[in-house]
Amino acid sequence: MIAIIDYGMGNPTSIRNMLGRLGHRAEMARTPEEAAGADRIILPGVGAFDEGMTRLAELGWTDCLRSEAAVQDGRPLLGICLGMQLLFPSSEEGKLPGLGLVNGAVLKFRFGAEIVPLPRIPHMGWRSIATAATAPELFAGLEQDARFYFVHSYHCRCANSAEVAAEADYGFRFICAVRRGRLFGVQFHPEKSHRYGMRLLDNFSRLPAT
Numbered sequence: 689m690i691a692i693i694d695y696g697m698g699n700p701t702s703i704r705n706m707l708g709r710l711g712h713r714a715e716m717a718r719t720p721e722e723a724a725g726a727d728r729i730i731l732p733g734v735g736a737f738d739e740g741m742t743r744l745a746e747l748g749w750t751d752c753l754r755s756e757a758a759v760q761d762g763r764p765l766l767g768i769c770l771g772m773q774l775l776f777p778s779s780e781e782g783k784l785p786g787l788g789l790v791n792g793a794v795l796k797f798r799f800g801a802e803i804v805p806l807p808r809i810p811h812m813g814w815r816s817i818a819t820a821a822t823a824p825e826l827f828a829g830l831e832q833d834a835r836f837y838f839v840h841s842y843h844c845r846c847a848n849s850a851e852v853a854a855e856a857d858y859g860f861r862f863i864c865a866v867r868r869g870r871l872f873g874v875q876f877h878p879e880k881s882h883r884y885g886m887r888l889l890d891n892f893s894r895l896p897a898t
Contacts, residue, residue, distance in 0.1 A: 690893060691717040691726035695743040697770060698732035702879040706886060712893040720752040727897035729756070729763055732879075733770025734839070737794065738782035740774050750787060757789040757871050764870045764895045772866065772873030773844060781842055790868050791847035799859045807859040810841040815856045815864075815876070823853040823867035828891050834884045836876035838864070844875065870895075 690707060692700040694716040707714040714730075717723035731753070733740050744750050756762040767775045776786045779794035786794070797809050816833040827834070836856075843862040846852050853872070854865035864875040872892065878885030 689726045690714040690728045690730060691723035692730045693749060694718050695747055697735045697740050697743060700732050703730060703732055706879050706889055710886060710890045719747050720749060727763055729765045731767045731771035735770055736781060737773060737779040738784045740770050741784045741786060753787055762870055766892050767873035769875060769877055772875050775873050776844055779842060789871055790851060790866050792845045794842050794844050796842055803859050810839060811858050812839050817854045817856045817864055819854045820852055823872060825895060826872055826891050829887055830884060836884055837880040838876045840875055
């Protein structure tokens with residue numbers, strides 16, 4: 689069973705519905721106790737960084753997620769959009785510390801004067817991605833120029849380039865997927881990305897569990 693963290697930010701129902709169409713059982717989990725029987729966890733998210741961290745802390749998720757990531761054979765975890773950003777130690781959007789599971793930072797999109805016309809913020813729409821060799825199991829079966837749907841104003845920067853799983857272009861090349869052990873993050877929305885997103889969620893759902 690896949691637990692989708694339901695902390696009031698994002699659209700977990702769309703993720704659950706897509707997983708259901710793929711034949712995978714997924715349930716909402718408000719608290720870590722409700723996810724005790726799950727063998728995989730998804731952290732979705734749409735909204736502000738500080739509000740996301742506050743809600744996770746109020747529901748008891750911060751310590752749980754940090755403990756999961758510290759265990760080498762912990763349950764696979766997928767952060768989506770804000771959920772990926774919360775995996776990092778900090779964000780220029782807020783003041784609260786993030787989960788700190790991936791080293792780096794979350795930065796506001798800034799563009800040089802040489803880029804004409806200036807890209808709009810937030811970045812919204814379909815974008816092709818270029819995958820690295822970091823997470824082949826997550827992107828298995830997807831063509832190299834697979835397209836995903838994005839909605840975000842901030843982007844992630846990894847301290848360790850070996851944890852970069854995919855990049856996309858929007859004024860400059862930015863990181864749109866990360867991988868650290870059994871921890872994954874994607875900046876785009878697979879639940880809004882049709883067949884590409886379905887394949888990615890199916891791949892995640894088939895990762896070896898603990």
